[in-house]
Amino acid sequence: MATRTAAQPAPAETATAAPSIGAVREQAENWQAFPDPAGHFGRFGGRFVPEALMAALDELTEAYDQARADEGFVAELDRLLATYAGRPTPLTDAHRLTEQVGGARILLKREDLAHTGSHKINNVLGQCLLAKRMGKTRVIAETGAGQHGVATATASALLGLDCVVYMGEEDTRRQALNVARMRLLGAEVVPVASGSRTLKDAINEAMRDWVATVEHTHYCIGSVMGPHPFPMMVRDFQRIIGVEARAQVLERTGRLPDAVVACVGGGSNAMGIFHPFIPDTAVALIGCEAGGDGVATGRHAAAIAGGSAGVLHGMRTFLLQDEFGQTQVSHSISAGLDYPGIGPEHALLHETGRASYRVVDDAAAMAALALVARTEGILVAIESAHAFAGAFDVARELGPDATVLVNCSGRGDKDVDTAARWFGLLDDAGGGAAGADPRG
């Protein structure tokens, strides 16, 4: 782990007093310095959890530091990523899509082709191997769209761990296929009926489980969020996306891309593809938040565009909250992006200007999903469709000489039912969005 430089303020001072952007940017030139030993990304991150969990987080941090320095652990993870998860994933030149959009050359990093159908497997294999190394016998996870839950159930089956997945009741309905997948893989799926019955409440329930079972249970958080060391550790396990993509783009085009675009809920696929490009300051990093019905309607999941700084789920970051600090319910057609917060490193990237964040609403995402399907024969997850919609705008802005790398973070099989209803493709589904037939 990087040691804190003398220029960095003590953690306690960063908790509420915002340092000047200039000071943070100066530190930010050495991006490997983040987070500091207490898990701070500038004024974001940290550990806001009950004391009962502090010992477990210390133990996890230490175990992770040892594991990543252990050649045996790294080799085993690399072996699983290559022979089990199917890495490296390919880079696809989206010729027909590029032509249709009419702008920059669009390249796709195909995380949808990883085992279980999304990038989530990268992180889960790392954390479950670590859990075994720590002597844990049980793994718990939260899931929104079900992709992280499926990945955790998969890795647990592979490694012989007991697995319990918490999922908002609302999401178990939206993503029924993934519930069945997790159960087939031997996991117990617990529908969460408290609060808004979505991802945020599934996280609450997983934390309640963990505080009582921490001795033998690892909480496998699915995104670059939560208390330290999770944002750092999940980022590190997802960096493989960007490391591969950077080399692949260089090899394919002879230069770096002009922009890298990814969708952001908690932000793990985005952080994974962004992080290796952070020192390449000529490469624009663009995250796409879920705009739901539009930020102006209040029914959205855009923590940066429509939120403010606060504390949720163990971290200081941007979140949707009211004037009294109560978390507001997020809205998105995409269960995987339907979360009122965002990972703390994204908050730092936004505040320093190293990455920019745009909003893509439900309708734009669904139109992108349809266009990608018809031009490239790839049915992407609704989460990833947000990245595509954002990338189309970026491609037009940059023009035909530029290259845009899009993280195609997951496949859309799980979303066929939602998409069919949206476009009115089911014979008995009276409606969907009027006039939204993807055949145009």
Added chain:
Amino acid sequence: MQSRLDERFTAAREEGRSLLVGYLPAGYPTVDGGIAAMRAMVAAGVDVVEVGLPYSDPTLDGPVIQDAADAALRGGVTTTDVLRTVEAVAATGAPVLVMSYWNPIDRYGPARFAADLAAAGGAGAITPDLPPEEAAPWLAASAERGLAPVFLVAPSSSDARIRLVAGISRGFVYAASLMGVTGTRAAVGTQAADLVARVRTATELPVAVGLGVSTGAQAAEVAGFADGVIVGSALVKVLVDAQRSGAGDAAALDGIGRLAAELAAGVRTPVPASA
């Protein structure tokens, strides 16, 4: 200078008993209903009141307190109502602390919250998800207003962390008796006494035990080794059950009074800790 809270602990020690600390969330079933319930428990023998600030994401609470907090939030309770509750309950003479997750205080502004809490007559605040490492702004604000910042230790806390937590706490140290969320338990468990003994090696501050205590017998058991006995879910459950059964406000207050009296008797008959 001894605060009202410190004086209560000193007096209880002289009486050879523990203090009874009772928790109820503000705004449940209504703001005024919550105030009436808190006053009823003080009248029946609760020494110190914890006013819960209902929060949307209570990760340390079990179903009983979650349900009450959800209902209070649906009823529109705000931080302003919580402070009004503190003022109304402090008027009884009992020391009153706010129990809050950190984000509502962070959002309100730590300095402003401390000022308004002190003005309302509050004695301090218990902040279960604010670790010492992130607490500097709250410690400064509390010190300025003479409030007691109360932090938690858990059975999993190392001796070094116990020293850290005890070193910044004022009023008392909150010992979470078990690894888990709030809620009633059939037995208090052996971890609590061990934890209290470890805290005593680190500080002269009083130690209060919370999580899982629901009966007079359990209160007597905990009073055998701790300076304070904290009861939350069992009291909240009386209100929740009364709401669900439609028993009416008077019956709910009777129930609160009966349970508080049983617990108050318990803390006055400590069972000597077995060797």
